[in-house]
Amino acid sequence: TLAEILQNHAEPYGITCGEIAEVRAASAYTVAAGSSQWKAVESFCRACGGFVPRFSREGELLASPEQAGRTLSIGEGDPVLSCTLREDHYGVLTEALVIDKTQNQEFSVKNQEMIDKGGQCRRVLYTPGQSTWAAMRYTGEYQIQRSGEDAWTAEVTLPGSFLAFPGDRVSLSLERMGLSGTFRVAEAENRFDGGNGALVTLTLKPLKT
Template structure:
């Protein structure tokens, strides 16, 4: 694996060979992240502290693209160690707050120009996004919140960044379909189902309490669920915005109601967005699942991949 950094003024440097590394990928927050440890001598590169961008490749395939947050060099009797930490490209949107704005009818060009383009983010799938009436960005909200809310209101999907650092706005269309059978090097499997935190009903109202809307999670209510949330929106948004807000809260609460976590030997067994067909005998696991988050790397016990899967509907 080759790892590189680029400085604020465009200089590039290949890092020493990694001893241990971990790349974590997900959707939304927390965003993708990486840690990397390399051996170094006693001559510290002047570029390490100037780096802003990090990427890693193996066999011509990009494994990670992100922003460099921290560089540490240490030395003891065993020698020198270089440690780098950072996050994916979503960090640029998460770290920058916005000035409040109200749109009578916001289109993707408005969002791209105001909250994506200033940070040099590449994106794909924006042509499928329709206009959103009465769209509001709160003062102090992150650029990521503006993008995420707009995309979700357009077509109900979550924006996410791939390993090339490209922002996807059209869901999981680029995900690969894979089959995991009993032949895979499975280390462990954990299947968790929860009820706590799943919302059965959301009452959304305006600040004055004059307009309200109730949204119910009918399937959870039918199974005995009782968890109500009251949500107050600033200003007057109208019934459409209220219903969206209630549905969004219910969807987020139920997203990880059923989670399967698989830990496999080896790196890069699957990636975020991949659709997995399970056909395993021990333990007996079947069905279609989507990779919601994954972590892969090399540690003292060798290579590993940990997949967090949600049931594919």
Template sequence: MTTWTLTCYDGRTYPLPTPLAWRLEYGVGDPCDSFWVKTLWTEGEEAILADLTRLQVTQGGETLFLGVVDECETCWGPEGCTATFSGRGMQALLLDNQAEAADFGLATWEAILARYVSPYGIALDRGVSLPAAAGFSVASGSSCWKVVYDFARYHGGVTPRFTRAGKLALHPWEDGVPLVLDGGAPVTRVVRRDQRYGVLSQVTVKDVSGWTRQTVVNEAFQAKGGQCSRVLLLPRKTGYQARRYQAQFQLDRSAAQLRTAEVTVALPFAAWPGDLVDLEGWGGGRWRVRESKVTLGEGGYETTLVLADPQAVF
């Protein structure tokens, strides 16, 4: 049985009655995880809504979602009195808080964690060791999430994301047994997509003085007529390896959009972001889940999986 529990700023909790409909969306940081739930509501308890800050979804003792309540709405209509709640995963706390501009001579992960993560009550999924970064800079207007993402991705080579329990995960993908979807699976819809728009053919990085620059090219995409270039301005103190990595990373991340698939399965929680999926039929191939959207509506349970190349950079 799935349990939905709302928590107020002062620690009071309110278990929701059985939802009429709901949607849980999971990703790998972009877009942020999110939720939406609609339930019957007792008229006269609207004052509670302004105090809500968190929502937790559990099943069999396991947390399926932990997030920030962004919006509550009460409606009186043909269904009687209902309430809807929507919000985002715990990543929202890092997205919503802006970091001060800063230059680090040598930035360590411990310093990044203490300054941009821990103040918001976010815990790590497991201990990690990321290399220190020389000349690491935080640009004015950056969110705390961008600081964490840039440090982990550009200098640590890992994709930061949040677990279903609301913890920050920084370990590499752990490939288990792939989910096999074949003619016997309750697949209701499959879409294969080749998308050239947004895929970069060339990236040039240079420092703000303009004296040093490096260009990295996606030769395979250029050979097929791709023409889409970008120029990145980086702080003067950014090292050679960091500049080159950022250029290659931008190419690799954009290339992840070139070939994708979307599969809808008539099951709840069929797979999670990062899982491997083998399609047997519908063009076949091995894929990695980039997004997972689980819904309960009039048609029952559905999981829609957005799939990308297993080696894609997120």
């Protein structure tokens, strides 16, 4: 269970857990040799719960699905100092081939969207014995999803401090840049510039489906 993972890999190091989801592995779960304590927790949450653990502003570990915070609206009339859009497809998988050598089975999961764009990046993964077809398919889909998480990023800089925090939502309506919709705040950097005063840069990513 997630509680057992935290007891072994977080709590002994003085980490206080503010939220713990009721997550249990469907089958035996092994922490890979050489993994850091954080990697052990993160991998379990991703693989068995479908979410990423994080820390609260108070420093508590939140091992549960992220809940949407408040929503900040940014439009053409707001004092946007800069806006940068990055789209990087390097490393985004077009196919994940999962192989169970023990049972001599394999399953291919393809990323048709990237294939249609002309991408070509294939990864072969070997699973432990006795893998079920459902588990193999999930492993392939999981690898493709992870490979594309950082493909699209927008950074918006505005005057002010602490306008939003990670987990909050930003509703963009910047038609001149072709940016509209609601996005998740992945990072919020607050700083003070001697010439411009307090500034905040919000790193935005698409909402997970």
